[in-house]
Amino acid sequence: MPFPGLMPSLSTVAPKTPEAEAFLERLIAVKDEHYRGGRFQLQFSVHATDPALRGKIVPVPVWSLEEIAAYGKRFFRRGDRKLTLNFALPEGERLDAGELRRVFDPELFLIKVTPVNPTYSAGKTGSAYVWDNPPAGLTEDSLALEKAGFTVILSPSAPEEIEAETSCGQLWASRLKKRAAGARKSAGSGKIIPFNWERSALLVTDMQEFFLDPCSPAYMPQAKSALANAGRLTEAFRRAGRPVLFTAHAHEDPAADGGLMTLWWRNVCLAGTPQARVSPQLAPLEGEVLMKCRYSAFTNPELRERLKALGVDSLVVAGLKTNLCVESTARAAFDLGFRCIAAGDAMAARTAELHASALASMADGFAMVRTTDEVLAALRSPAVVS
Template identity: 50%
Template sequence: MATRDIGALGRLYLARVSGARERLIEFVDTTAPGVAKADKWVLRISTQVGCVIGCRMCDGGIVGWRGNLTAAEIVAQVRRAVRDNPALDARRHPKFKVHFARMGEPTLNDATPRALERLAAEWGGPGLLPAVSTVAPDTPTAAACLEEMRVVKDRLYGGGRFQLQFSVHSTDEAARRRVMRARPWSLERVADFGRRWWRPGDRKVTLNFALSCDQPLDAEAVARTFDAERFLIKIAAVDATRAAEASASARSWRRPPADIAAAAADLRARGFTVILSPSSVEEGTAATLCGQVWSDVLRDEARAGLRAERLERECYVSPDTMPEMSRRWMADISRFKTRGEPLRPGKAGLLVVDLLDYFVDRNSPAYLPQSRAAVAGAVRLLHAFRAAGRPVLFVRHAHRDPARDGGLMAGWWAKVCRDGRPESRVAEALAPRPGETVVRKTRYSAFSNPRLAACLRAAGVEDLVLCGLATNLCVESTARSAFDRGFRTFVAADATVAHDEALHLGALRSLAQGFSRVAPADEFVAALRG
């Protein structure tokens, strides 16, 4: 999509990759400051769209995660950079380093080993040096990927032609957990794997410590856990990325601070090779450093990511807390006598209300983090209705021209969802299947579009289960309208959300008292399964 030349340091790329949703990645063609590219050529490539790890100093994590790249998409970044450097021969280059370190956690993508095989097939000269940086997430996927990479390394990259780096960041396990959202391997597990990884003639495994002020590095703990024959130590500055500034974790330096200098000296005295990696003004300005993003669109997404993280911290419910919260809400509304019969599976239909990217996507200005909890409940309902062969319908609130179709809504709300834009789509986890009805509306009630009632009656729906948002606005308005039109209404307490808990609980009370059977989603799922 775009490139930016950065003088002697090379070129930055912004690329779009395939998929149903907009997916953007960056990769970098560069070299070290003051080193000719003919002597050392470095590519920093992406393995994921965004990143799930969320290290507090990395902009790639706050952009969010939108999926893994295929092996072909990983290798395509290298192929593009090679094509743009016709004066260089990648197969004969003395040092052609391909660093899997721009966006994403390589070990959480099972395509990474296949990409390494393709690199060897296309550019497998003596100078090719793949480098993989990982935090070693404590997941089966990461463990399997690392084991497979070990096999690929032994088969294709012997003789010290592979560099593995564990970004451990501290010898204190609690400090390590502060740095990243994902739980990493313990230092002992990293050491055990590193010993099995290393073969005589291999490069030493790098232990990378990007140290903020609250991340201790204990030389004695390193020596107790790792051996200097197989491991080397890299101590890096924490550059002022957007994420690092927001988390107050930035720690830039050109000369090592006293504590870092002392730790380095202690480690060297214990026999370790120690590399100090200071801040680079040139690389920081050019945005070629690990953890940075350069394109305006991804910087905007990074800003949106920071805002989303703040909203998620303040949110009243999440997918993890929804089960306990919904039990509290059901206890609260138990004072209202449950009216009506239970759900009749043969007459039931599901209506998913306004679970759109406009509210679900972390990059949207209208992002509601509580929508994640509603989506989780809605997915369970969706699977159950589809499995039972019962109708599933979706409603989207989206204006084509707010001045014409907005009515009072356009004046009441500062922002409205516009039809035809990506954010007006139903959230990907709930994507409608071919043949399922999708109704557009421009008012609170879905029945403001007369097509909905006609579709429900044609499908034989008499019992209407509702989920979505907002409980007190479009869900409640739709339930009232359905009730007035003769439909029995059912509302999933744990698959609906509002802007705050008071509004949500107030709406559940109103629904339970006046016109709906309110219950957890699993009650309706059980009824459908018989």
């Protein structure tokens, strides 16, 4: 039973997954049973009416505006609080009052407009847009929405909250910054051994659409920045005339080549599908991609043979996922006699904890952890980093 006076508040982007949809349907019954009479607040973080812009702000499959509107009709009961449609718009973007009135019933929904706080994601994309007084355009849009019958709330940033990093989304950003600093400090305490840049190669593991496509069951939105840094490394190694190799993890026949992978993971990547290809953003050249169906890239014996034939004895490793294929590959490389640098910001894991733990593990036993900028500086002037 609910506590007296408790009013739960839930905010969601309405992810288009079976689990999320089942949860939201169950939420209707929970609200009706325990929190009648306006004692529950539900907010949809819509952020934009334009599908393309919304896809950039929320890079995961989500309900359409029409699906949210239909759910609102099922959710709302007489006496309930209106459902909130929240818009945190990038600078210069406007609200489409006509589209909102076309899709949503102002008797069921209200509109809330907030700044784009300097969160973790906004920091990576440079999209933070903080205001304490609503921009003129948003004020005009809110008046148009009010004329259309909507209740509109303009919720500015509180400077003291921004400074204290306690506004919406900032607590997580602050936590991640502290965790990353701790992981970097821990990783930096590892051993340093000579690294032969003249005999080095770049190996990018599994930076493929299986993890980068928002429609994939294995999608990792946190891999975007890792992909960008892997691209910088790829371009730099090509300019330096050093070898670049990629791996792609995929199964020809999971029943035959899946092994324990298919027991551990519900969804595996199938060879020959669009999700099996290395990201076009990295533009792999013919012959640079090696296939594998286990964590370590060295389970494909061709990798070791290629590196030896190229005269490589030092590897910079990057890719996905930090704690699985990258870490397994770096450990195997060390055992086979290859010196390793792990480009920590050119890889990603499912969670920040797993990423940080894997970097610390590599630094402790078999790889020097560096940033992409540090690797690029050393590649240009090998004396900079040993």
